[in-house]
Amino acid sequence: MVATLAAVATASGLALSACSSGTGSGPPVLTWYINPDGGGSDPTKGGQAQLAKECTDTAQGRYSIKIQLLPNSASDQRQQLLRRLAAKDSGTDLMSMDPVFVAEFAQAGFLDPVPQGDADGFTRNAVKPSVEASTWKGKLVAAPMWANTQLLWYRKSVAKAAGLDMSQPVTWDQLIQAAKSQQKTIGVQAKRYEGYMVWINALIAGAGGQIIENPGASADQLKFGLASSAGQKAAAVIQQVAQSGVAGPAMSSTDETAALDLFSNDATSGFLVNWPYVWAALPGNKVSFIDDVGWARYPQTVQGEPSKPPFGGIELGVNAASQHKAEAWDAIKCITTPAHQKLYMLGTGNPAADKSVYDDAAIKKQFPMADLIRESLDAAAPRPLTQYYGDVSSAIQREFSPPSSVNPSSTPKQAADLITAVLKGDALL
Amino acid sequence: MSATPELDVERSDERPVPPREGRRRHLSDRSRAERNLGWRLAMPAFAIMVAVTGYPILQAIWNSFFSYRLTDPENKHFTFLSNYWVALKDGVFWQAVGVTFLITVITVVVEFFLGMVIAMVMHKIVIPRRTLRTIVLIPYSIITVVSAFAWFFAFRTDSGFVNHWFSWVPGIDPSTDWFGNFWGSIFVICLSEIWKTTPFMSLLLLAGLAQIDTSMEEAAEVDGATYWQRLTRVILPNMKAAIMVALLFRTLDAFRIFDNIFIMTGGANGTSSLSVLTYNQTIDRVEIGMGSALAVLLFLFVLLIAFIFVKAFKVDLAGGRS
Numbered sequence: 001m002v003a004t005l006a007a008v009a010t011a012s013g014l015a016l017s018a019c020s021s022g023t024g025s026g027p028p029v030l031t032w033y034i035n036p037d038g039g040g041s042d043p044t045k046g047g048q049a050q051l052a053k054e055c056t057d058t059a060q061g062r063y064s065i066k067i068q069l070l071p072n073s074a075s076d077q078r079q080q081l082l083r084r085l086a087a088k089d090s091g092t093d094l095m096s097m098d099p100v101f102v103a104e105f106a107q108a109g110f111l112d113p114v115p116q117g118d119a120d121g122f123t124r125n126a127v128k129p130s131v132e133a134s135t136w137k138g139k140l141v142a143a144p145m146w147a148n149t150q151l152l153w154y155r156k157s158v159a160k161a162a163g164l165d166m167s168q169p170v171t172w173d174q175l176i177q178a179a180k181s182q183q184k185t186i187g188v189q190a191k192r193y194e195g196y197m198v199w200i201n202a203l204i205a206g207a208g209g210q211i212i213e214n215p216g217a218s219a220d221q222l223k224f225g226l227a228s229s230a231g232q233k234a235a236a237v238i239q240q241v242a243q244s245g246v247a248g249p250a251m252s253s254t255d256e257t258a259a260l261d262l263f264s265n266d267a268t269s270g271f272l273v274n275w276p277y278v279w280a281a282l283p284g285n286k287v288s289f290i291d292d293v294g295w296a297r298y299p300q301t302v303q304g305e306p307s308k309p310p311f312g313g314i315e316l317g318v319n320a321a322s323q324h325k326a327e328a329w330d331a332i333k334c335i336t337t338p339a340h341q342k343l344y345m346l347g348t349g350n351p352a353a354d355k356s357v358y359d360d361a362a363i364k365k366q367f368p369m370a371d372l373i374r375e376s377l378d379a380a381a382p383r384p385l386t387q388y389y390g391d392v393s394s395a396i397q398r399e400f401s402p403p404s405s406v407n408p409s410s411t412p413k414q415a416a417d418l419i420t421a422v423l424k425g426d427a428l429l
Numbered sequence: 430m431s432a433t434p435e436l437d438v439e440r441s442d443e444r445p446v447p448p449r450e451g452r453r454r455h456l457s458d459r460s461r462a463e464r465n466l467g468w469r470l471a472m473p474a475f476a477i478m479v480a481v482t483g484y485p486i487l488q489a490i491w492n493s494f495f496s497y498r499l500t501d502p503e504n505k506h507f508t509f510l511s512n513y514w515v516a517l518k519d520g521v522f523w524q525a526v527g528v529t530f531l532i533t534v535i536t537v538v539v540e541f542f543l544g545m546v547i548a549m550v551m552h553k554i555v556i557p558r559r560t561l562r563t564i565v566l567i568p569y570s571i572i573t574v575v576s577a578f579a580w581f582f583a584f585r586t587d588s589g590f591v592n593h594w595f596s597w598v599p600g601i602d603p604s605t606d607w608f609g610n611f612w613g614s615i616f617v618i619c620l621s622e623i624w625k626t627t628p629f630m631s632l633l634l635l636a637g638l639a640q641i642d643t644s645m646e647e648a649a650e651v652d653g654a655t656y657w658q659r660l661t662r663v664i665l666p667n668m669k670a671a672i673m674v675a676l677l678f679r680t681l682d683a684f685r686i687f688d689n690i691f692i693m694t695g696g697a698n699g700t701s702s703l704s705v706l707t708y709n710q711t712i713d714r715v716e717i718g719m720g721s722a723l724a725v726l727l728f729l730f731v732l733l734i735a736f737i738f739v740k741a742f743k744v745d746l747a748g749g750r751s
Contacts, residue, residue, distance in 0.1 A: 075713065079712055079713060082499070082500070082715060083712075086499045086500065086715070104500060105500075107500070107501075108500035108501065110500075191697070192694075192695060192696075192697040193695065248586075249586055249604030249605075249606055250585070250586040250587070250604070250606040250608070250609060251606075251609075252606065252608070252609040252697070252698075253585070253586075253606065253608045253609060258587055261587050262587075387500070390713065390714060391714060394709075394713070394714070401697050401698075402609060402610075402697070402698060425496055425511075425515060425719070426515060427515070427519055427521070428515070428516060428519045428521045428522060428706065428709075428710060428719070428723075429521075429709055429710065429713075429714060
């Protein structure tokens with residue numbers, strides 16, 4: 001089976017490289033693997049497809065950019081990119097990567113480091129976590145394109161009835177109490193998938209902890225901060241959300257969409273932690289109470305300790321096996337200009353990585369919470385930067401699933417033990 | 430995938446063994462020529478089978494002796510049986526084996542009874558015979574991933590209708606989370622699998638039913654046999670070969686269950702089957718060595734099942750042929 005898959009991957013790679021390297025005549029075609037966004041593959045909808053087309057026009061015949069869609073979920077995107085990169089598929093030139101893929105790809109030597117002269121331009125105005133996530137062992141290996149963070153969305157009427165002052169930072173404990181007293185829900189992501197890891201990491205970081213204390217270390221040197229008091233506090237929040245039932249009847253299968261649906265239910269909606277795309281998605285969900293929806297910074301794990309909102313987004317990388325690396329970096333320079341980041345943010349609702357974009361009048365009009373997004377992004381905590389991220393994340397998801405089984409005194413410790421055993425090759429995942 | 434052709438190969442290997450030594454001498458020149466022609470005609474197909482199944486199998490066995498992570502090829506090193514040892518002493522592996530057997534037993538048993546009923550109905554009905562057989566086959570023609578999604582959405586709390594339709598059943602209410610626990614997940618996974626593959630079972634059984642000489646049934650009826658007696662004394666014994674083939678194919682198929690679990694739970698709540706576990710190591714963790722070891726173990730299980738069926742139940746796969 002393995003060999004067959006490899007053969008298929010290689011075969012499709014060959015086919016693609018055959019088209020992309022051209023036949024000597026005509027400019028090189030760069031293939032850009034994009035994650036699906038609101039624009040799909042339509043070059044008029046303000047998505048990455050439109051950026052590809054505009055940058056092809058800008059290049060005036062030096063190169064053209066062709067897009068290929070990756071699967072929907074982050075794990076599937078990683079699997080496909082990893083297979084192509086490992087097969088040295090020269091038909092993959094540009095890649096839209098989730099920040100957590102960067103370390104693994106870079107450590108394996110799959111990413112072309114950013115050319116000396118370009119690094120400053122890519123990072124000068126970018127939010128801090130996106131630069132951290134694009135850097136591996138002191139080298140910039142990717143360019144921040146857009147940056148994502150979660151906000152706390154709430155019903156103003158529910159918060160008021162529960163006596164919560166939303167102009168001040170709120171804690172998870174307060175939210176759980178408020179939701180319980182008003183018999184409303186808190187939308188979270190607790191299915192066994194990457195989104196659950198996002199929540200767990202934000203909770204631990206919010207309590208001042210770190211899942212991995214020495215990022216970049218090799219497998220046998222990694223030190224985990226899971227069993228710390230921060231890890232226990234994070235687990236306690238999950239335990240309370242699960243036990244109080246405020247996350248809805250199907251907490252163990254909630255992803256972003258399910259959480260948004262929960263929040264769209266007029267009768268029970270109270271609070272929601274989710275990415276800014278929900279602002280654009282609420283009208284589509286036929287929500288009648290949009291005037292009642294407020295937003296605030298991500299909830300605190302510990303009273304008084306500033307929260308560390310989740311960090312996501314996309315970094316652009318160049319495949320080390322690409323035959324058109326110079327053109328690819330040129331294309332990335334074009335794709336990541338503030339003007340294009342603004343266009344992308346307006347078109348898809350995905351926040352720009354470039355801070356200057358948030359001062360734009362059109363952005364402020366479409367995103368009334370633009371300043372909060374920028375503030376949250378700068379305060380955000382990236383997920384652990386490690387080449388073993390996939391294993392770390394899967395192991396944590398496994399030990400923390402289902403959320404109703406989370407026990408602050410044992411779950412974080414078990415997760416750390418499992419990661420250690422898995423990385424040593426002593427356990428399966 | 431490899432199971433079915435594998436059996437064919439095994440069978441053709443079996444042909445020239447001892448007891449037939451005596452018979453071989455009596456072969457006429459003509460039948461010997463026919464047999465040789467048969468071999469020559471089958472040879473290209475045989476060679477291709479070996480190339481496309483034999484080679485990957487050997488490579489998987491070879492890879493399974495290494496600690497080999499695709500993102501870290503420099504550290505690839507020979508560990509011999511260590512991957513097998515790690516897998517065999519890990520609770521996760523046995524949990525997956527248990528789940529796989531559980532799903533296999535539940536689905537094959539239920540499918541057999543349902544399939545038998547459907548086959549008998551189809552056998553009796555004369556008027557829209559062809560239409561009926563086509564309609565029965567529809568679930569089987571649906572891609573497993575699609576049917577998995579259909580059942581998944583039907584049982585979800587947000588998009589599903591099942592909870593609303595069956596809210597009168599004790600224990601089911603609109604907020605019942607089927608995918609939040611082990612038995613709920615297994616129930617829906619099995620239901621989807623049964624719905625999809627029962628037609629296959631019933632068609633194989635129908636072929637067996639059609640082979641029974643109706644005059645035997647009539648004779649039994651004239652002799653005063655009840656319906657139950659005719660079923661257990663005449664019908665079932667006469668279609669034993671078809672039943673065994675149907676059970677064998679479905680068991681081998683069910684044992685490799687992947688799609689439903691992948692779509693519905695992704696292996697959460699302890700619902701990982703052996704295939705899902707293998708997928709996770711190979712495709713997600715890119716631990717090629719460990720993944721290959723699990724694939725080989727899965728292959729051995731499949732071989733064992735086939736062996737038990739063929740030897741213990743004396744399934745004659747050449748049943749229909751003389």
